[in-house]
Structure formats: C-alpha cells, structure tokens
Amino acid sequence: MSTQLLLGGRIYSPTAPDASAIAITDGIVTWTGEDRTGRALHPGAEEIDLAGSFVAPAFVDTHVHTTAYGLALGALDLSACRSRGECVREIRRYALKSSDPLIWGHGWDDTAWDEAGVLSTSDLDEAAPGRPIYLARVDSHSAASSTVLRAASSELNALAGFHPEHALTGDAHHAVRRAALNLLTPAARAAARTSALDYAASQGICAVHECGGPDISGRDDFQELLAIDHGVEVRGYWGESVSSADHARTLAQETGAHALGGDLFVDGSIGSRTAWLSAPYNDGPGTGLSFLDVDAIATHVAACTEAGIQAGFHAIGDAAVSAVVQGFSRVAAAIGGPALAALGHRVEHVEMVSGEQAAKLASWGVIASMQPMFDELWGGEEGMYARRLGVDRARTLNPLAQLASSGVSLAFSSDAPVTGLDPWRMLRAAVNHRTEGSAISPRAAFSAATRGAWRAGGVRDGLAGTLTPGAPASYAIWDATDLVVRAPKDSVARWSTDPRAGVPALPSLEPGSPSPTCLRTVHRGRTIHGA
Structure with missing residues (x-):
C-alpha cells in the first residue's frame, strides 16, 4: 500500500x-x-x-456537451457582441484568418444587443462568401447558418422551424446542426474533446455527464467521447426515447450510454422562444415547441425503469414540466413510487416548476439537474426571462430553495457551452439568486456540485x-x-x-x-x- x-x-x-x-x-x-x-x-x-x-x-458537472464546448473554446466567440453589425464584423474577421472547412461559432445573444436586429443568412453570406457557417445562439436551441450549409441539409425548407433568413429552430435547426457536424473531421472532434476535458480538469472538475443525442452530436461523436482515454471521467446520457424495456436495453448497448436521458427534448429554450409554455410568450407569438407528449414520456420512463436504466428529460417551460410530471405520475400509479425512485431518474433544467410539482418529483426520487448560471445571466426584472415571459412569470424561474425544501435532490451543472466551466461562479449564482427566497446556502450549493452530482450519476454510496x-x-x-x-x-x-x-x-x-x-x-x- x-x-x-x-x-x-x-x-x-x-x-x-x-x-x-x-x-x-x-x-x-x-x-x-x-x-x-x-x-x-x-x-x-x-x-x-x-x-x-x-x-x-472535486466538482462533477452533470450536463455538458463536451465536443461543442471544445469547439467553442477555439472557435468564433460571439458572446461579447452587442449588435448584429458587431457580429457580422467578427464573422468577417474570423473568416479571413481561418481556412477550416466549416466556420463554427457560438454565443450570440440578440437579447443583449443594444439595438434590435436579426442575424440573417444574408449577413453570413456577405461576411464569408461561399463558406459553410454554423453559429449557435447562446442557448444552442437555434442557429444562424449560411446558404452553403443550408444547401447541405436536404429538404430543409420543409422542416418545422425553417426560415429563409432568420435563425433556424426546432427540426430545421437539428438538421442544419447535423450537416455542420458532418463537416467536422474525426481529428477536429478529437482535438475539441481533449481541449474541453483538459479545461474541465483545470477548473477542479473530475467528472462530467455528457448529454448527447441524435439531434445534438450524433452517435459517432458520443461513442468516440466515451472511448477517450482521459483523466476526467465521462458518464454518457443519450437523448432518444424508447418504447419498451427491450428497446431501452438495446439502445443503451448500441450507443454505450450509461443512461437514456439528458437532452431528451420535451421542449426547447426560453431565449429561442422554443420552451413549451402554457400561455403565450410576452414578446412574441406562440407557446413554443413540444417534442414529446405525456404518452411518450410515460412510455419512456416505464421502459427504462423495467430495464433498470436511469431515464431523464430536458424540460424548461411550465407546459413541458407539467407533461413530465404527468408522465412520471402515470408510471408511479402503475408500479409504485419506490420502484420508480430506485433508479434516480432526472429532469434537466426544470426552470418553471410549482411547489406541488416539486413535491411530487421528490416523492418519486426524481433528481433536478439545474444550471444556476442561467439565473445570473438572464434572471432579474430586466433580464431576458422578464422580457420573454413578463416579470411575474420570470420571478418563478429556477426556484432552487423551493425544490430543495420539497425534498428534491439537486445537482448543478453548466450546460457548457451554454455557460462556461466555472464551478465557483456557478455556486455564487446559486447563493445569490436574483429572486428573493430562491437562493440556497453555500453548503447546499457546494453539495449539489459534488455529492449531489455523484448521486445524479447513480452513485449512492454516501461517500462519493x-x-x-x-x-x-x-x-x-x-x-x-x-x-x-x-x-x-x-x-x-x-x-x-x-x-x-x-x-x-x-x-x-x-x-x-x-x-x-x-x-x-x-x-x-x-x-x-x-x-
């Protein structure tokens, strides 16, 4: 010894x-x-x-997109831009110095611009003529893309979320993202993954939960990541729904996933107006997007539970969270709460949740994987949430204290590249929540990023x-x-x-x-x- x-x-x-x-x-x-x-x-x-x-x-980050974060570390960063024109100038500058087959960028946020505007297809074509360009919005649920990249996605204009000039959302965004990923070489993906994991280790992070899926990074990237030889431990969540226990076992075996959840989308994001709401957005039409209904949610939970596999969902809007709660409720009524709780199923983000829903989730042992930095960046009475939803609804978002007091186990993460890997800043955001009554103690926040994060990954020995x-x-x-x-x-x-x-x-x-x-x-x- x-x-x-x-x-x-x-x-x-x-x-x-x-x-x-x-x-x-x-x-x-x-x-x-x-x-x-x-x-x-x-x-x-x-x-x-x-x-x-x-x-x-050491910290554990329970929701990351490793390759995308590695690409963001070395690619076009538009997070500091404060206007559409500034974005265009940065794209042009980057294109002049880059010979990469794909211009990959991230971080633009139209709600932070000093003037209203739309980052359009024409803007990208003018800034870098003839180049394939993929520019993810800060929340990664919509993206601006050039004509060349759009042309690589067959029948794009027939998909939901398509617009000839504006950023793509929904199915159209997923299609153009796949086209962009297909232009990345295996070497580029490998370099991005290594860069991301090296950076994680430098921030005191010893393990991450990769949230992959067919509409996020694809199987090749997911399996390459799980096979990587790196000191940072990777637990893989695959976001694809299943219809039976046999289907769940087969999918987990084929992908190498440790769990079938993470970014299994029930809806999108508030910033891109794709989060599924029960009432319309305050600054735009519609109530967002729904990718899974209650029947599909209940079927997935039941199948994974029978197969002994941890399940989970991406749910942000109140209608999406309600659908998830209803889905879990059906399964609990059929097999009992203890059998459901044994797997420690998860809900990612769960930003709009009521006290009654929190109590139900706690009774079924459902874990909330949350991102305190979202409140720091977009909360408050003048933040993006307030503009999208109105002040009254915005005040209810990310209720950390309510969830914790209801008995829901919390696990914290960055959702990188949506926010950067900075665990201590993340904890400050949780402790200094913008809404009175929603903050938690430093000790509770630290636990959610360490002990609670291990629990969210299925380690329940009380020691990790x-x-x-x-x-x-x-x-x-x-x-x-x-x-x-x-x-x-x-x-x-x-x-x-x-x-x-x-x-x-x-x-x-x-x-x-x-x-x-x-x-x-x-x-x-x-x-x-x-x-």
Whole structure:
C-alpha cells in the first residue's frame, strides 16, 4: 500500500471541519485531522506540504456537451457582441484568418444587443462568401447558418422551424446542426474533446455527464467521447426515447450510454422562444415547441425503469414540466413510487416548476439537474426571462430553495457551452439568486456540485463527493482567500454560521468575490491537472 499525507492545509470535511491534514491510501481517503496526529498515525507516508491551500472534493458537472464546448473554446466567440453589425464584423474577421472547412461559432445573444436586429443568412453570406457557417445562439436551441450549409441539409425548407433568413429552430435547426457536424473531421472532434476535458480538469472538475443525442452530436461523436482515454471521467446520457424495456436495453448497448436521458427534448429554450409554455410568450407569438407528449414520456420512463436504466428529460417551460410530471405520475400509479425512485431518474433544467410539482418529483426520487448560471445571466426584472415571459412569470424561474425544501435532490451543472466551466461562479449564482427566497446556502450549493452530482450519476454510496474516510480520493487543491461560513440572506437558519455548529467553511461566495485558483485536480488518486 502507498499512502500520501497532505499537511498544512484547510480540508473541507463535514466529519472534521477543523482538519488541516488528509491521508490517502491507494486512491482512497483513509483519515482527516490535525497535522501532528497525521504524522503519528502514518509514519513513512509521502508527505505533501499544502502551504495553507484549500482542499475540497472535486466538482462533477452533470450536463455538458463536451465536443461543442471544445469547439467553442477555439472557435468564433460571439458572446461579447452587442449588435448584429458587431457580429457580422467578427464573422468577417474570423473568416479571413481561418481556412477550416466549416466556420463554427457560438454565443450570440440578440437579447443583449443594444439595438434590435436579426442575424440573417444574408449577413453570413456577405461576411464569408461561399463558406459553410454554423453559429449557435447562446442557448444552442437555434442557429444562424449560411446558404452553403443550408444547401447541405436536404429538404430543409420543409422542416418545422425553417426560415429563409432568420435563425433556424426546432427540426430545421437539428438538421442544419447535423450537416455542420458532418463537416467536422474525426481529428477536429478529437482535438475539441481533449481541449474541453483538459479545461474541465483545470477548473477542479473530475467528472462530467455528457448529454448527447441524435439531434445534438450524433452517435459517432458520443461513442468516440466515451472511448477517450482521459483523466476526467465521462458518464454518457443519450437523448432518444424508447418504447419498451427491450428497446431501452438495446439502445443503451448500441450507443454505450450509461443512461437514456439528458437532452431528451420535451421542449426547447426560453431565449429561442422554443420552451413549451402554457400561455403565450410576452414578446412574441406562440407557446413554443413540444417534442414529446405525456404518452411518450410515460412510455419512456416505464421502459427504462423495467430495464433498470436511469431515464431523464430536458424540460424548461411550465407546459413541458407539467407533461413530465404527468408522465412520471402515470408510471408511479402503475408500479409504485419506490420502484420508480430506485433508479434516480432526472429532469434537466426544470426552470418553471410549482411547489406541488416539486413535491411530487421528490416523492418519486426524481433528481433536478439545474444550471444556476442561467439565473445570473438572464434572471432579474430586466433580464431576458422578464422580457420573454413578463416579470411575474420570470420571478418563478429556477426556484432552487423551493425544490430543495420539497425534498428534491439537486445537482448543478453548466450546460457548457451554454455557460462556461466555472464551478465557483456557478455556486455564487446559486447563493445569490436574483429572486428573493430562491437562493440556497453555500453548503447546499457546494453539495449539489459534488455529492449531489455523484448521486445524479447513480452513485449512492454516501461517500462519493466527500473527503470522509472510505471515499474515493477525488479532490482539488485551491489557492483560496479566507474561508467563511454564510447562511443565505433570506434564510432563518442562522445557527449554521456559529463556529460551534461545526459547519466546514468555504471560499467567499459573495457577489463579485474572486474564484479560487485550481492548483491540482486529483481523481481516484490520479493527478489529472497540475503538478
């Protein structure tokens, strides 16, 4: 056996909140406590001086699109553009320096522009004549595309969501995205995946849940990712519905997926006006798109449950969430809540959910995989949500505290490339929610990005995501400022700020506070980033 003894640090451990040392033997945490005791208990161990660094469980991101994020890291980034004209200038500049067979871009957000406008097909053709161009909106549920790329998608104009000039949505967007992905070489996909996973490790992330599907990245990319040799662990979610238990088993075997869910679309996004609503949008016509009805949802859940496979759905709008709740309800009535809860099924995003629905989801053991950064970027009374939905509906979005208090297990993620991989910023967003009463405590937020995230991935041993003896040695070492204990501003549970409560401290998550710098990331005892 080989033992490492990390000394002189600040260890985040609920069982030993004042610990300064941690012992790790063959990839397993075996002890936490004080330096002098550690040396006495582990003579001959390899000693590592932490020099005051903060050691905490490594993060798990429960919803990512790895290849797309890697492409975004090195491709055309339009997130800083504040007008249609600025986007066009950036496209032209990028096209002049790029010889790639496809111009791939991401991040434009028309709701953040200083003036109204539409990024059109003609704009792209003018900026880069004759070039195939795919530019995903920030939410990845619509995209502007050039004439050349559109021509590569047969019968595109017959698909729902088609417009000759404006960004494509729905089926039309899925078709043009497939055409764009087909122009990427295996080498380009491999480089993008490696870049994304390397960056994840540099941010203290030891595992990600890839949310793939036929309309997202395709089987080739999904299977190539699951086969990659990288220190960051990848759990694969395949977003395709099934009709029977045999169908579920076959699909999981064929794709290599660990679960059949993730971005199994019930609807789209609020920003692209494709989230499925019960009442029309405030700033445009219609109530969004519906991809699965209650019958299909219930059939998928029942089939996966019988097959012993975790299921899940992408649901954002209130009508979509209602359909998911009704689907789970049918299955629970048929087989019982405990049998349903045994699989830990998931709902991704679940942004518009009522208290009654939250209580039902909790009773069936359904896990909410959520993105706190969505509220930071688009919440508030003047944000995108308020413009799309009106202020009253916008205030109800992403109710983290309501879900947690109802007993729903939370797991946090980035939905990269929709938001970047920045776990500490994500936690600040959860702790400083724009809607009063929706924030959760730093401790709860950190748990949702570590222990809760492992649970969302089917690991229910009570140890993963902690630094307690017996847990896998998956941790990150951080250069952090003073550690603090804080209760949420709108909470009455102030007891936890008392040092006598033994609550472990975390880096400050106050608005504007700096994120700690990751010095090293270790997964199951193996260093995957840093010295």
